Amino acid sequence: MPEQFNQGDTVEFNDAYTGELTYGRVSRIYGGSMMISKISKEEAGPNPKRFNAQPGCSYGEDENGTPICRLHQTPLVAGLVGSGMNAPGPGHVRGGVCQVSSKVVLAADGL
Ligand SMILES: [Zn+2]
Numbered sequence: 001m002p003e004q005f006n007q008g009d010t011v012e013f014n015d016a017y018t019g020e021l022t023y024g025r026v027s028r029i030y031g032g033s034m035m036i037s038k039i040s041k042e043e044a045g046p047n048p049k050r051f052n053a054q055p056g057c058s059y060g061e062d063e064n065g066t067p068i069c070r071l072h073q074t075p076l077v078a079g080l081v082g083s084g085m086n087a088p089g090p091g092h093v094r095g096g097v098c099q100v101s102s103k104v105v106l107a108a109d110g111l
């Protein structure tokens with residue numbers, strides 16, 4: 001089952017570029033995508049929810065800008081709804097759930 005996250009949840013995940021453990025707070029959710037604001041470990045507290053990013057699955061977009069799993073070449077579940085709402089920017093994370101692995105895949109912009 002895909003993990004469930006709610007607005008305001010504190011999460012931890014490995015940075016898409018550096019692999020470092022990173023903390024964030026879910027600031028917005030639409031469809032299967034969410035926007036995460038980066039926060040410090042102290043702000044995250046003792047019990048952040050863990051993103052189980054599957055190593056084999058990675059975030060990609062097709063020619064229409066639809067989020068897909070690069071490994072499985074399948075659309076992420078409930079991909080971006082109105083992609084204009086999710087402008088890339090520092091501290092923002094895009095993601096969705098791979099239909100094949102049911103794992104959350106993420107792409108971080110400027111983290
Ligand atoms: Zn996948």
